[in-house]
Amino acid sequence: MRKVRLSGLLWMFFISELQAATDLSEEEFTLEEGKTLEVDCPFSRELYLYSQKAWQRLTAGSKPVILAKTEKGSGMYNKVQMGRYHLEEIPEDSVLHVQMTDLQVEDSGLYQCVIYQPPKDPVILFYPVRLVVTKGPSGTPFSDKNPTQSLTPNTILPPTTLEVQSTLHTRPRAVTQLLPMSTATLSSPGLGVNPTQGPDVIRISLISIVVFVVCGILSKSLVFTILLVVTQRSFGP
8 A cells, every 4th residue: 555655646746747847848938019029949850841830829728729830841941921920931940930020918828839740749849938918118108197298308408509509619719819829839039930921931941951952062072173183193103
């Protein structure tokens, strides 16, 4: 009797663990109304490349409802749309991409990707997806109770624009005041240059350059003639 009771307890424990494992194997998605659910369901390319895939909704006490299914036997890129349900079969990646657009609160429930092969039982490709759709912030009515709050930024904007314009007017004035200071620093008494006589300064600098060049040529010619005379005397009769 003790062995029978012990085996019964073990079986009950084993079954409870299996139920807990199945509960934990669900993928849960919580989205707001109007959003889009996107799920990637991987499949075996060797086994199910030419099989028909489907997106089902599970309901308690009844058979799964097929919401959308792909073409059968293509083995190529396949894209199907049935209302708000989009199925995209990508053989290169061995993935079935599922989209549910414009979600509503009524869409909350359990879904799954399967290999659809009637009359055989479907093969589940991915963990069951637990979808929870909630009301978005746009559905809350308190946003329309205080319409005057949207008018307050408009009353503050004119002073800020006036301040920006005043700062823009003062910047050119600061620049114009700095220009004489920069010219005054250039006109030092040691150099003897008048900032109002720009062309004269350029002419003086050119004349000085010509004088230096001529002096250099004359000095070189004088040295050359002296060396020539010395060599002639040293090698002469």
